[in-house]
Amino acid sequence: MSTAETTRIEQIVYDSLKTFGADEAAINRDATFETLDVDSLDLAELAQIVEEEFGVAIKSGDVAELETVGDVVDLIAARA
Amino acid sequence: MVLVTGASRGIGAATARALAAGGWPVAVGFRNGADAAGEVVSDIAGQGGRALAVAADVTDPAGCERVFDEIEERLGPVLALVNNAGVRADNLSLSISDEDWAVVLETNLTAAFRLTRRALRGMLRARYGRVVNVASVVGPRANPGQANYAASKAGVIGMTKTIAAEVARKGVTVNAVAPGFIETDMTADVPDAVKDAVPARRAGRPEDVAACVRFLASDDAAYVTGTTLYVDGGLAA
Numbered sequence: 220m221s222t223a224e225t226t227r228i229e230q231i232v233y234d235s236l237k238t239f240g241a242d243e244a245a246i247n248r249d250a251t252f253e254t255l256d257v258d259s260l261d262l263a264e265l266a267q268i269v270e271e272e273f274g275v276a277i278k279s280g281d282v283a284e285l286e287t288v289g290d291v292v293d294l295i296a297a298r299a
Numbered sequence: 300m301v302l303v304t305g306a307s308r309g310i311g312a313a314t315a316r317a318l319a320a321g322g323w324p325v326a327v328g329f330r331n332g333a334d335a336a337g338e339v340v341s342d343i344a345g346q347g348g349r350a351l352a353v354a355a356d357v358t359d360p361a362g363c364e365r366v367f368d369e370i371e372e373r374l375g376p377v378l379a380l381v382n383n384a385g386v387r388a389d390n391l392s393l394s395i396s397d398e399d400w401a402v403v404l405e406t407n408l409t410a411a412f413r414l415t416r417r418a419l420r421g422m423l424r425a426r427y428g429r430v431v432n433v434a435s436v437v438g439p440r441a442n443p444g445q446a447n448y449a450a451s452k453a454g455v456i457g458m459t460k461t462i463a464a465e466v467a468r469k470g471v472t473v474n475a476v477a478p479g480f481i482e483t484d485m486t487a488d489v490p491d492a493v494k495d496a497v498p499a500r501r502a503g504r505p506e507d508v509a510a511c512v513r514f515l516a517s518d519d520a521a522y523v524t525g526t527t528l529y530v531d532g533g534l535a536a
Contacts, residue, residue: 260465264423 228295231272232288235265248289255288265291273299300324300374301429301516302366304357304414305384307332309483310433312339313505314381317513319348323379326370328355330384349374357384357410358402367417376421379429379516382411382455387485392446400447407451412458415473419466428471429516432459433508434527436479436535452477456527463525472524474515478508479531499532 233246241255252262262285266277269291275298277291285291301318305311307329316339319325325343327350329336336352343350351373355366371377386406388399415430422428437445438452456475463473480486480493481503494502508530514520515528529535 260423260469267420 224299225292225296228273228292228299231268232265232292232295235268236261236288239264246288248287248292250288251286252288253286269295275299300326300370300377301379301381302326302328302353302370302377302414302418303381303383304328304355304410305330306339306381307336307352309485310478310481310505310508311381311383313509314383314512315339315350316342316346317506317509318379318381318516319343319350320346321513321517322348323516324349324351324374326350326366326374326377327352328357328366328384330354330356355384357414358405360413363410363414363417371421376425377418378422378425378427379431380414380418381431381433381512381516382414383433384410385433385451385485387445387448389444389448391444395447403447404451404454407448408454408458411455415458415462419462419471422471423466423469426470428466428469429520430459430462430471430473431512431515432456432473432475433512434459434475434477436477436529436531439477439527440535459527460525467524472515472520474520474523474525475527476508476511476515477527477529477531477535479503479529479534481505481508481530497532497534498536501532503530503532 236246237243239257239261262282269275269277273295275295301323303311303315306315306327315325315327327336327339340350340352353366353370356362388403411432432455434455435452438449459473459475511528511530
């Protein structure tokens with residue numbers, strides 16, 4: 220996984236979170252979905268976007284394990 | 300753009316015409332009846348609207364995916380969906396075969412779920428969407444000889460409520476209409492005694508239902524979600 224690719228993943232995840240209504244200033248790798256007020260429907264929507272963009276499937280079992288923005292970025296990077 | 304399934308005749312055709320009159324580009328879904336669907340499209344075009352006939356067997360998941368891809372390419376994202384396609388296979392419960400149970404549930408309930416799930420992708424992205432499911436007074440009420448149909452339509456109402464609650468905060472509404480005795484090909488064999496039981500003392504017209512679907516799909520109904528609007532001349536009252 221190149222740095223450029225990781226940056227692209229971060230960009231798409233961050234943009235999606237902004238669309239969901241998360242405070243842009245609070246979005247970083249360590250931010251939790253709870254503090255960003257991102258709920259399960261948002262994460263289901265994020266999973267759809269990730270699948271379309273990267274061909275990576277995020278199952279509901281995976282979602283339960285995801286706590287922070289960094290968790291989801293790393294998961295996509297590991298599977299892309 | 301709005302996709303109406305089962306729109307070549309009856310309630311579906313009237314709904315397609317009403318939505319087109321309200322300004323929606325309409326994808327007219329049909330399984331059988333390409334000619335009738337073509338007629339609906341021509342009528343809409345003649346009134347200055349935009350419409351497209353699309354062959355769609357709603358019980359074929361891969362086919363439904365293709366239909367969405369095709370209509371989204373030609374008419375833009377599906378921002379409203381009317382799950383109208385439905386079938387009957389009446390019999391007393393003792394005599395309903397597994398096949399007749401399955402085909403009614405698959406067409407009336409499972410296909411409506413599958414199409415809704417597919418449509419929600421674009422609606423959530425757009426932060427706007429209207430899903431209207433055509434249920435029935437049969438389901439909330441008993442109707443001997445229609446256990447399969449009643450189960451499917453009661454299921455549609457339950458599904459409507461729950462999906463509505465899931466997506467409400469994203470600007471997507473999900474509602475149902477529950478037609479009573481409406482004069483269509485599907486009810487041509489219904490005995491007159493049923494009509495006599497309607498407080499309005501007449502059968503409904505497809506346009507009566509279409510007008511309610513049009514309302515639920517409109518901006519005026521933005522705060523209406525998870526509800527079932529009975530269009531039955533008082534039958535369920």
